[in-house]
Amino acid sequence: MKDLKISARFVKGVGPMRLKLLNRLGIETVEDMLYYLPRRYEDRSRIKKVSEAEPGRFETIKAKVLAIGDRTTRKGMNIFQIAVGDSSGVINAVWFNQPFMKDRFKIGDELILYGKVEETLQINNPDYEIVTGAKEGSIHMGRIVPIYTLTENLSQRWFREIMKFVVDEYADSVVDILPYDVRLRNDLMLLKGAIQNIHFPVSEIVLKKARRRLVFDEFFLMQIGIAMKRSFIKFDLSGHPHKIEGDLIKRFREGLPFKFTPSQERVIKEIEQDMSSPRPMNRLLQGEVGSGKTIVAIYALVLTVQNGYQGALMVPTEILAEQHYRNMGRLLKGLGIKVVLLSGDLKKIEQERRRRMIQTGEADIVVGTHALIQEKVVFKNLGLIVIDEQHKFGVMQRAILKSKAINPDILVMTATPIPRTLALTVYGDLDISIIDELPPGRMDVKTIYFSEKDRFKAYNLAAEQARMSRQIYVVYPVIDETKNSELRPAIRMQKELAELFPDLKVGLLHGRMKSREKEKIMGDFKDGIIDILVSTIVIEVGIDIPNASTMIIEHADRFGLSQLHQLRGRIGRGAHTSYCILICDLKGEEAKRRIDAMLKTQDGFKIAEEDLEIRGPGEFFGTRQHGLPELKIGNIIADRDIMEIAKKEAFDLIHNDRFLRKTEHSLLRERLKEKFDIESLGLSSVG
Numbered sequence: 001m002k003d004l005k006i007s008a009r010f011v012k013g014v015g016p017m018r019l020k021l022l023n024r025l026g027i028e029t030v031e032d033m034l035y036y037l038p039r040r041y042e043d044r045s046r047i048k049k050v051s052e053a054e055p056g057r058f059e060t061i062k063a064k065v066l067a068i069g070d071r072t073t074r075k076g077m078n079i080f081q082i083a084v085g086d087s088s089g090v091i092n093a094v095w096f097n098q099p100f101m102k103d104r105f106k107i108g109d110e111l112i113l114y115g116k117v118e119e120t121l122q123i124n125n126p127d128y129e130i131v132t133g134a135k136e137g138s139i140h141m142g143r144i145v146p147i148y149t150l151t152e153n154l155s156q157r158w159f160r161e162i163m164k165f166v167v168d169e170y171a172d173s174v175v176d177i178l179p180y181d182v183r184l185r186n187d188l189m190l191l192k193g194a195i196q197n198i199h200f201p202v203s204e205i206v207l208k209k210a211r212r213r214l215v216f217d218e219f220f221l222m223q224i225g226i227a228m229k230r231s232f233i234k235f236d237l238s239g240h241p242h243k244i245e246g247d248l249i250k251r252f253r254e255g256l257p258f259k260f261t262p263s264q265e266r267v268i269k270e271i272e273q274d275m276s277s278p279r280p281m282n283r284l285l286q287g288e289v290g291s292g293k294t295i296v297a298i299y300a301l302v303l304t305v306q307n308g309y310q311g312a313l314m315v316p317t318e319i320l321a322e323q324h325y326r327n328m329g330r331l332l333k334g335l336g337i338k339v340v341l342l343s344g345d346l347k348k349i350e351q352e353r354r355r356r357m358i359q360t361g362e363a364d365i366v367v368g369t370h371a372l373i374q375e376k377v378v379f380k381n382l383g384l385i386v387i388d389e390q391h392k393f394g395v396m397q398r399a400i401l402k403s404k405a406i407n408p409d410i411l412v413m414t415a416t417p418i419p420r421t422l423a424l425t426v427y428g429d430l431d432i433s434i435i436d437e438l439p440p441g442r443m444d445v446k447t448i449y450f451s452e453k454d455r456f457k458a459y460n461l462a463a464e465q466a467r468m469s470r471q472i473y474v475v476y477p478v479i480d481e482t483k484n485s486e487l488r489p490a491i492r493m494q495k496e497l498a499e500l501f502p503d504l505k506v507g508l509l510h511g512r513m514k515s516r517e518k519e520k521i522m523g524d525f526k527d528g529i530i531d532i533l534v535s536t537i538v539i540e541v542g543i544d545i546p547n548a549s550t551m552i553i554e555h556a557d558r559f560g561l562s563q564l565h566q567l568r569g570r571i572g573r574g575a576h577t578s579y580c581i582l583i584c585d586l587k588g589e590e591a592k593r594r595i596d597a598m599l600k601t602q603d604g605f606k607i608a609e610e611d612l613e614i615r616g617p618g619e620f621f622g623t624r625q626h627g628l629p630e631l632k633i634g635n636i637i638a639d640r641d642i643m644e645i646a647k648k649e650a651f652d653l654i655h656n657d658r659f660l661r662k663t664e665h666s667l668l669r670e671r672l673k674e675k676f677d678i679e680s681l682g683l684s685s686v687g
Contacts, residue, residue, distance in 0.1 A: 004034065008033055011166055013158075041145060061112070062113075065083075070099060112138075129142075177668045219642060225672060247306075271296070310383060315368075340354050359379070359380060451584075469547075471525065472549075474534045477559065488554055526545055547574055552583060561610060594614065
């Protein structure tokens with residue numbers, strides 16, 4: 001067995017200079033090279049005659065060099081050209097600004113060329129292989145050829161040759177961590193064969209089998225980690241069982257000015273079951289913007305206070321923290337529950353005073369931003385942690401807050417719907433609750449698209465709404481002017497809109513304002529003093545203004561799909577028809593898909609599925625944030641069938657060998673510890 005951990009520097013043909021270029025690709029060792037997978041393939045196995053080459057298609061042609069020539073244009077560009085032909089015809093191959101090419105060929109050479117055939121029967125900058133006198137078995141032509149993502153000064157030909165050497169020399173030494181019975185049961189090829197054929201496939205069928213094996217390995221390893229954490233949680237009886245019945249929760253229910261929806265009641269029942277159990281609650285609460293997740297969270301917080309514990313609600317922005325604080329003050333009035341707001345903008349003396357209230361237990365519920373995880377914040381008896389819009393926080397931030405209590409119940413909430421497949425992957429260790437209906441009175445939002453040239457039509461539509469005593473959001477992607485940017489900034493546009501509509505009050509809100517400024521602006525908007533609020537995405541999460549009936553999103557193509565959906569959720573909360581107006585010129589297929597999705601549906605889960613398809617699973621949810629290994633080849637959507645099989649196998653294995661102590665699982669255990677963020681997944685007890 002050869003050592004795969006040796007530096008790639010010692011691979012024949014690499015050396016110290018090229019190693020630096022490989023490092024840019026994340027390649028340091030021979031093992032890194034084996035797992036640096038092609039991004040796509042070109043099928044160069046179907047060699048055609050010149051007469052069979054179709055313009056507009058990538059073709060592989062075998063022909064002889066008939067003529068060679070080069071010239072320089074008036075602008076100094078060198079054009080090197082060869083005429084190649086066979087018994088059926090002649091075609092030209094052309095290279096630009098590569099004068100050294102004339103030393104590569106001579107008349108009579110037999111070539112294989114691969115490239116896109118132009119209408120003029122010409123191939124520009126083709127890949128080529130001189131086959132006159134060459135040995136059999138070219139890795140560049142006459143086969144399915146791998147194409148890699150490379151950095152500057154690394155050519156596909158050089159990298160392919162180095163990779164072929166590495167695969168031939170080291171693939172036999174890869175360690176197969178997959179248990180034999182799992183491989184046999186699922187008809188998976190040997191790992192060394194998968195490595196060989198993912199780089200240099202002998203056929204399309206074998207390439208598919210190689211990819212399936214590597215995708216399975218990725219998903220299996222991920223699901224093993226999730227299954228282990230799930231197992232630890234299942235057997236963890238160190239929580240604090242809560243009594244559900246009680247005077248405080250009864251009075252809270254009776255004092256609400258509305259009834260919970262059936263969907264909310266179902267979720268409350270699930271939370272009550274968790275909190276009454278000796279097993280700490282670990283639950284994800286999903287729901288559309290405006291579906292009433294926050295009131296369900298407040299219910300859980302009241303429940304923990306009733307049982308003598310403190311509750312903490314951590315949110316991503318100070319505006320949202322302030323809003324939750326105010327709402328709680330209103331909803332909990334008369335119940336004797338002390339709610340404290342903790343934010344970074346408080347004066348030092350006031351911060352210290354509130355921290356003392358938390359430490360002595362005078363504060364029952366604490367609402368705050370990242371300020372909650374400061375070292376100086378000490379809870380007397382923290383029983384429940386609620387994290388709102390949890391994907392805005394990293395693994396370490398959540399872990400720090402959790403460390404301020406002994407085995408607290410945890411409820412994480414998101415208004416960014418997560419497709420079930422992805423939720424089971426990223427949150428396999430959590431129980432999942434979904435509020436799948438909106439409270440009565442929520443209006444549909446009409447979504448309209450305008451191109452840049454029609455933006456004043458959008459302004460006029462919004463102004464009509466404002467003159468009917470309804471309020472408007474106008475959202476921009478940037479706060480201020482930036483160099484070399486055509487984006488309209490919020491600060492300048494607030495002034496322009498104020499001039500355009502002198503009879504309307506136009507306010508401004510952005511992330512660089514101090515908390516008190518933001519509170520003043522939002523207070524004025526809520527009270528109807530401001531008609532049009534120009535803002536950045538600071539209003540994306542949690543802002544609740546029922547009278548806001550229209551939202552204009554400028555440069556809508558610069559926002560992500562889930563972000564657009566979140567912004568749209570800020571309106572449609574009152575009794576009037578609402579309008580979400582998207583303004584942009586659609587440049588590129590991805591932007592068009594995002595806008596089309598917004599126009600087609602208001603279903604957050606359909607939006608999320610489309611977003612996942614467009615961006616891929618890694619970007620969609622920042623998978624690295626969650627302590628999961630990065631997916632190099634698997635796609636949670638496209639490969640969901642493999643995911644389901646891998647999940648079943650992983651959970652069955654952990655059911656039978658919870659700590660991977662069996663001899664046949666020792667290699668799997670070592671790889672697990674190597675690949676996972678052990679601490680964040682709670683796997684530090686793995687031996």
